[in-house]
Amino acid sequence: MSLQLWAVCAVILLVLALYRLRRWRPTAIYPPGPPSKPVIGNILDVSPKAAWIKFTKYKDIYGEFNGLLWLSVADYLAGDLVFFHGLGNNLLVLNSLKVAQDLLETRTDIYSDRPTFTVAGELMGLGKSMPLLNYNQEWRAQRKLAHHALGPRAVKQYYVVQEDLAALFSKQILEDPEGFFSHVRLTTARLILSITYGLSVEQAEDEYITHAEDTMHVIGNATLPGAFICDLIPILKHLPSWVPFQKEAKVGREMIERLAARPFEHVKTEMRAGTAPVSLTRDLLSSEIQGIKDKEHSIKWSVSSLYGAGGETTYATVLTCIMLMAMHPDKLKKAQDEIDHAIGIDRLPLISDRENLPYVEALIKEVMRWHPAVPLTRPGVPHCTAKDDIYEGYTIPKGTIVIPNLWAIAMERTDQYDPSTFVPERFLDKNNDRLVDPASWVFGIGRRVCPGRYLAKSSLFILISTILAMFDILPPENEILRVEFSKGIVSYPEPFKCRITPRSASKASRITWRAAQSTI
Numbered sequence: 001m002s003l004q005l006w007a008v009c010a011v012i013l014l015v016l017a018l019y020r021l022r023r024w025r026p027t028a029i030y031p032p033g034p035p036s037k038p039v040i041g042n043i044l045d046v047s048p049k050a051a052w053i054k055f056t057k058y059k060d061i062y063g064e065f066n067g068l069l070w071l072s073v074a075d076y077l078a079g080d081l082v083f084f085h086g087l088g089n090n091l092l093v094l095n096s097l098k099v100a101q102d103l104l105e106t107r108t109d110i111y112s113d114r115p116t117f118t119v120a121g122e123l124m125g126l127g128k129s130m131p132l133l134n135y136n137q138e139w140r141a142q143r144k145l146a147h148h149a150l151g152p153r154a155v156k157q158y159y160v161v162q163e164d165l166a167a168l169f170s171k172q173i174l175e176d177p178e179g180f181f182s183h184v185r186l187t188t189a190r191l192i193l194s195i196t197y198g199l200s201v202e203q204a205e206d207e208y209i210t211h212a213e214d215t216m217h218v219i220g221n222a223t224l225p226g227a228f229i230c231d232l233i234p235i236l237k238h239l240p241s242w243v244p245f246q247k248e249a250k251v252g253r254e255m256i257e258r259l260a261a262r263p264f265e266h267v268k269t270e271m272r273a274g275t276a277p278v279s280l281t282r283d284l285l286s287s288e289i290q291g292i293k294d295k296e297h298s299i300k301w302s303v304s305s306l307y308g309a310g311g312e313t314t315y316a317t318v319l320t321c322i323m324l325m326a327m328h329p330d331k332l333k334k335a336q337d338e339i340d341h342a343i344g345i346d347r348l349p350l351i352s353d354r355e356n357l358p359y360v361e362a363l364i365k366e367v368m369r370w371h372p373a374v375p376l377t378r379p380g381v382p383h384c385t386a387k388d389d390i391y392e393g394y395t396i397p398k399g400t401i402v403i404p405n406l407w408a409i410a411m412e413r414t415d416q417y418d419p420s421t422f423v424p425e426r427f428l429d430k431n432n433d434r435l436v437d438p439a440s441w442v443f444g445i446g447r448r449v450c451p452g453r454y455l456a457k458s459s460l461f462i463l464i465s466t467i468l469a470m471f472d473i474l475p476p477e478n479e480i481l482r483v484e485f486s487k488g489i490v491s492y493p494e495p496f497k498c499r500i501t502p503r504s505a506s507k508a509s510r511i512t513w514r515a516a517q518s519t520i
C-alpha cells in the first residue's frame with residue numbers, strides 16, 4: 001500500500017475509534033479483562049491462534065478478582081466472563097457452560113447474530129451462506145431447509161452411504177496404513193459430498209474436492225480476526241479494485257460462487273434426466289417446503305455451507321481418536337472386546353449397532369470432550385449481540401463479539417477424574433448427575449447449534465467403530481508419539497506416526513470383501 005493510503009487509513013481508524021469511544025459508558029460495569037491502554041484498550045491481548053488456551057488462563061486469573069465482589073453471584077461467576085475492548089470493538093469470552101447456556105440459550109434474540117465480515121461476507125459473497133448470515137429471515141429459511149434434510153429421522157437415509165464409505169476407508173488403511181491422515185481427509189470429504197450432492201467417489205475426487213479444499217483455505221484465512229483492515233474500517237470497501245484486498249476478495253468471490261453453484265447445477269441436471277442419486281439437495285429440491293421466498297437460492301447457499309462446516313470437523317475428531325487409541329491401548333482393548341461380544345468377529349459394524357455398544361459411545365464422547373474439534377465457537381464465526389444487555393450486573397454492549405470457549409467447558413471438573421485425562425468411563429457413571437453429555441455443547445449452544453450434529457454423530461460412530469473393530473493401533477516404534485494440535489478454527493492433530501495393523505487375517509479379508517460390495 002502507498003504511504004498516502006496508509007495515512008488515510010490511519011486517520012479513518014482514529015476518527016472511528018474516537019467516535020466509538022463516545023459510546024463507551026464509563027459508569028457501566030463491564031466484565032473483567034486484562035488491563036487496558038488508551039484507545040487500543042486490551043484488544044491486542046486477543047491472539048487469533050490457539051486463543052482458547054489463553055482465554056482459559058484468563059478464567060483462572062479473573063477468577064480471583066472480578067470487580068463485583070459485593071454481589072453474591074460474583075464468586076460463582078468468577079472468570080467465567082472475560083471482556084476485551086479497544087478501537088471501538090468489544091469481545092466477550094464465555095468460559096463456562098452455565099454462562100454460555102444462560103446467554104446463548106435463554107437470550108436467543110440478543111445472542112444469535114453474527115458480526116459483519118466486510119471482506120469475507122460482503123466482498124467475497126460468503127454472507128449469503130448460513131454460518132455468516134445474521135439472525136434474520138434468510139437464516140431462518142436456510143436453517144429450516146437444513147433441519148428438514150439433516151434432522152434425526154432424515155439422516156437415516158444416508159446410513160448406507162456412511163457404512164459403504166467406512167468400508168472403503170478401512171480398505172485404504174489396510175493397503176496403506178501409513179497414509180491414514182490422507183485417508184481420513186478423503187473419506188470425510190467424500191462423505192459430505194456424497195450426502196449433500198450425491199456425488200460418486202470418483203466425481204468427488206476429480207472435480208470437487210481440490211477446489212473445495214482450496215476455497216475452504218481462502219475462507220479460513222479471510223474470517224480470521226484482523227485478517228483485513230477493511231473489516232475494522234468497512235468504508236475501505238469502496239477503495240478501487242487494484243488495492244490488494246480487493247484483488248483477493250475478487251478471487252475469493254469467484255471460488256465461493258463456483259463452490260456453491262457447480263455441484264448444485266449438477267444435481268439439477270441429473271434430476272431433469274431422472275438420474276440423480278439420493279442426496280440432500282435432491283431431497284430439498286423435490287420437497288414441498290412452505291414459507292421460503294426464494295427456495296432455490298436458499299437451498300444452494302444452505303447446502304454449500306455444509307461442506308465447509310462438516311468436513312474438517314469430522315476429520316479432526318477421527319484423527320484425535322486414532323491418536324488417543326495409540327496412547328491408550330487398554331481403552332482400545334476394552335472397546336474391541338465390547339464390539340466382538342456385541343456384533344461378533346465376522347463383520348464390520350453397522351450404525352444400528354450403536355445402541356449395543358455403550359463403551360464405544362462413551363469413548364467417542366470422551367474423544368469429543370478431550371479435544372473439541374472447534375475449541376472456540378469460533379474465532380472465525382463468533383456470535384454478536386443484537387442489543388445492549390445486562391447479565392448479573394455486568395453491561396454487555398450491543399455489537400459485542402461473543403465467543404463461547406468450548407475448551408474451558410471441556411476442562412470444567414464434573415467428576416472425580418482430572419479433566420485433562422482421557423477416561424471414557426466417566427460417561428458410564430450413572431450416579432453422577434453433574435455429568436453433561438459433550439454432545440450438548442461441542443456442537444455449539446443456542447440457536448446457532450450445529451445443524452449437522454445428527455449426521456456428524458453417525459459418521460463419527462461408523463468411522464471410529466469400524467477402525468476399532470478391525471485394527472490394532474500402536475504408538476510408533478522407537479519414537480515418541482507426537483501430541484500436538486493445530487491452532488486454527490478447527491483444531492486437529494499435527495502429523496503424527498502410529499502403527500495400524502489388521503487385528504487378524506480373517507478381518508483383513510472381511511474388509512476387502514465388504515469394500516467390494518460398496519455401491520457408491
Ligand code: HEM
Pocket residue numbers: 130131132143150305306307309310311313314317373374377378381382383442443444445447448449450451452453455456
Ligand atoms: C464432529 C463434527 C462437528 C462438530 C464438532 C461441529 C461443531 C460446530 C460448532 C461448534 C458450530 C458453531 C455453533 C455456533 O455458532 O454457536 C457449528 C456450526 C455449524 N455446523 Fe457443525 N460441527 C460438526 C459437524 C458438522 C456437519 C457434519 C455439518 C453439515 C452436514 C455441520 C454444519 C454446520 C453449519 C452449517 C453450522 C453453522 C450454523 C449456523 O450458523 O446457523 N457441522 N458446528
